[in-house]
């Protein structure tokens with residue numbers, strides 16, 4: 296069995312003394328796939344993403360069961376930043392708006408050629424590594440062309456592809472140049488089976504195929520709603536480093552205050568700015584919460600090679616400061632913002648959460664929505680965007696918001712903060728049960744069985 300994804304389970308940095316330090320990869324894809332350890336016998340093919348990774352490949356350093364491809368840095372940058380994260384991510388999350396509207400010009404075509412080269416490098420490595428009749432599970436929008444390319448090289452393989460993002464409806468997908476739209480869909484349709492996180496994304500994909508590619512052909516489509524890993528989270532969130540971070544966070548929050556927690560990559564689709572605006576609206580509309588609540592917001596740097604992401608990060612920081620200046624008092628800092636990635640501190644915040652705020656504009660699933668109810672010590676209320684994939688499973692016990700509606704989101708925060716403790720505990724238990732219905736290991740095996748079956 297083989298797995299292919301852009302980001303792998305581990306990434307390296309060269310330390311000052313020249314040694315290589317390894318770090319766990321981040322994001323929903325890696326969290327989900329981490330259930331497959333080396334003992335499964337699977338080979339995980341991924342891309343070198345940093346200079347440290349390329350150095351690791353050169354030195355032959357690596358983990359069992361992982362093969363990192365040393366794709367030239369400029370090809371990777373064009374494919375990953377220039378196409379996958381600027382174009383395909385924006386299309387599927389419907390993020391384009393003036394002045395970000397795309398112009399598919401000659402520069403786009405040049406980058407697209409890199410995207411093809413990058414996909415071909417994966418297809419060739421997989422073709423070389425796979426045993427006769429092996430199952431290959433290709434992941435995400437970075438690798439949409441791989442199934443088709445691999446099918447040509449190795450017709451004997453069982454090929455699956457899984458999308459960790461939403462899929463754009465045909466009216467929006469139609470923005471792509473016609474030949475590129477067809478190439479993406481035909482690339483995907485090279486797979487025997489395609490997986491999506493929700494029915495909604497699967498249906499959108501099917502509708503795109505009907506409109507641009509003459510239908511699905513022989514390819515089957517299925518839905519696998521990745522859940523949170525309860526055993527791992529409960530154990531990990533009670534380790535000593537999490538306790539330490541909890542103590543530090545409690546200091547920052549102050550005695551006897553409620554906490555509204557959010558944890559995201561600093562990502563446009565996560566809608567962090569409107570989350571802060573809604574919190575400010577809450578403090579405006581409901582002065583009774585002043586000094587009694589703190590918004591703990593962790594916004595970890597992501598895709599900082601892209602200017603729009605850097606600008607977004609700056610805006611998040613600026614707005615958090617503005618709210619603190621506007622409302623803060625000597626003993627109360629209304630927003631506690633951290634931007635340095637720290638998994639143990641995220642878990643500490645989960646444990647302290649009274650309310651979890653998850654308000655993405657669009658999101659494939661959103662695992663934070665599923666993780667907080669599992670980990671929170673006293674049970675939490677969940678304010679959840681109807682546009683997150685997780686809403687299909689958690690909607691009943693969450694407080695639903697339209698992610699664009701700042702006033703409604705502020706009111707939802709008030710409702711969440713005001714919930715009777717016994718209601719909150721009950722709802723949180725039901726959220727946790729729904730959130731863990733399909734743990735990562737089962738999620739992965741289901742896909743494999745469906746592909747083989």
Ligand code: G6P
Pocket residue numbers: 302321322323324325435459460597598
């Ligand atoms: C999303 C994507 C993943 C990606 C993750 C983190 O969850 O679906 O494929 O790995 O974001 O983004 P990054 O660009 O840092 O890999």
